Amino acid sequence: MIYQSVNQLIGNTPLLELKLPVPNNSHIFAKLEMFNPGGSIxxxxxxxxxxxxxxxxxxxxxxxxxxxxxxxxxxxxxxxxxxxxxxxxxxxxxxxxxxxxxxxxxxxxxxxxxxxxxxxxxxxxxxxxxxxxxxxxxIPMQFKNPANPQAYYDTLGPELTADLGSKIDAFVAGAGSGGTFAGVAKYLQEQLSQIKSYPVEPEGSILNGGPEHGHRTEGIGVEFIPPFFKNIHIEQIYTISDDAAFTNVSLLAREHGLLVGSSSGAALAASLQVAEQLPAGSNIVTIFPDSSERYLSEDIYTV
Ligand code: MET
Known part of the structure; x- marks a missing residue:
């Protein structure tokens, strides 16, 4: 196929099963959003x-x-x-x-x-x-425009069920504006009544009650509860340390050939913790929002 515009390159990103030791012999699938033309979800x-x-x-x-x-x-x-x-x-x-x-x-x-x-x-x-x-x-205002969760409800959610069918037990995703988490969680909760949804934030963000402070993990973390979370069933919120996020960023590069940003590292840390809570053999889907290449100036590979 010959594409005619960059817009046509957005979405339909690959879903990769991570071949790493997951608690309870569960499976973690990561949606690789760095494959979008602007490099992120x-x-x-x-x-x-x-x-x-x-x-x-x-x-x-x-x-x-x-x-x-x-x-x-x-x-x-x-x-x-x-x-x-x-x-x-x-x-x-x-x-x-x-x-x-x-x-x-x-x-x-x-x-x-x-x-x-x-x-x-x-x-x-x-x-x-x-x-x-x-x-x-x-101002489109991503932090309260309903078009934000809707974009993910319309595209990313259906892409996940197209790849995995009904075999998704849990959805784990970082929250900044909260649009990705809320839009995909809403779609999956409508399709799969038993699915459990878990937002992820860095330490310093306030979803789990704070305390509020700066963090190195970039692109996620909230200073106010996203309005999009209303009416979304949230199983549990995971608050991940910068150390855990950046350790995973290095591990994913060194052992799995994946060059991802710190919000992906946090998503993996939370997914591994979710696996500990769920029955053996569960399928956990998470999102890797962008690539490490846009954080090299911040020494992303130095924990
Ligand atoms: N990730 C979104 C952005 O890039 C929201 C960030 S809020 C920490 O604008």
Whole structure:
């Protein structure tokens, strides 16, 4: 097949069974989202946010798109906005990786940095200020736009059941905006009544009650409960240390040939803990959102 646009390369990523020792002889399958053209799971979200904005009449020719992001959503939004020749301003706390910020700029976006200490809330507030001062602008706002979970409900969820049928016992995924977790969990819970769903956060995030502090694990972690979690059945929340996440990142590279980012390391740590709770031979599906290559400047392979 000869593809005609980068958009056609988004989604339908491979599902890999990890050949590592899993407690209770269970199986862990990882959805390899670094195979999307922008290098992360958030390409799915970028196209969905821009399409929803256009459909709702909130994005017209020359609308300036403004979005707060840790980087990957910004890359996805920049990629999608480029197809429509829309200007993009991405508001990024300065702590997020140099590589992601470079890629957003390469795709044509303008970056506005906010202080790391103000967190993602600081980036959201700055985006709102910029939008108020920019005529003809629109913030898709991944943190509350229903198009966020919907993008994953529509694409990633069905891809998992297409690959595994009804043989999925548990779904484990990191939460930042919470869109991936909530959208896929909703889809799977509708299809498979017995499935158990587990969100993953780094230590420093507040889902399990805190305490709130900075962390090296990037792209996941929340400062407020995602509104998308309403009506999703959550079995248990896993809070993973940076050490555990980065140890897995190194292990996955050294022993399994997988070059993944720290949120993937955290997802694997949680999946292994889930395996301890579940009956023998369970099938656990998790998500590896991006690649380690966008974190080399942060010494991702140094635990
Ligand atoms: N992963 C999303 C983004 O890249 C949300 C991050 S919130 C820590 O924007």
């Amino acid at each position: 958030k390409d799915r979200l970028g196209v969905a946010l821009i399409a929803a904005g256009i459909q709702q009449g909130k994005i017209r020719a020359n609308t300036t798109i403004i979005e707060p992001t840790a980087g990957n959503t910004g890359i996805g939004v920049a990629l999608a906005a480029q197809q429509h020749h829309l200007p993009v301003i991405l508001v990024v706390p300065e702590k997020f990786s140099f590589e992601k910020q470079t890629l957003m700029k390469a795709l044509g976006a303008t970056i506005v940095n906010t202080p790391s200490a103000a967190g993602i809330k600081g980036a959201i507030a700055k985006a709102e200020k910029l939008a108020a001062a920019t005529p003809n602008s629109f």
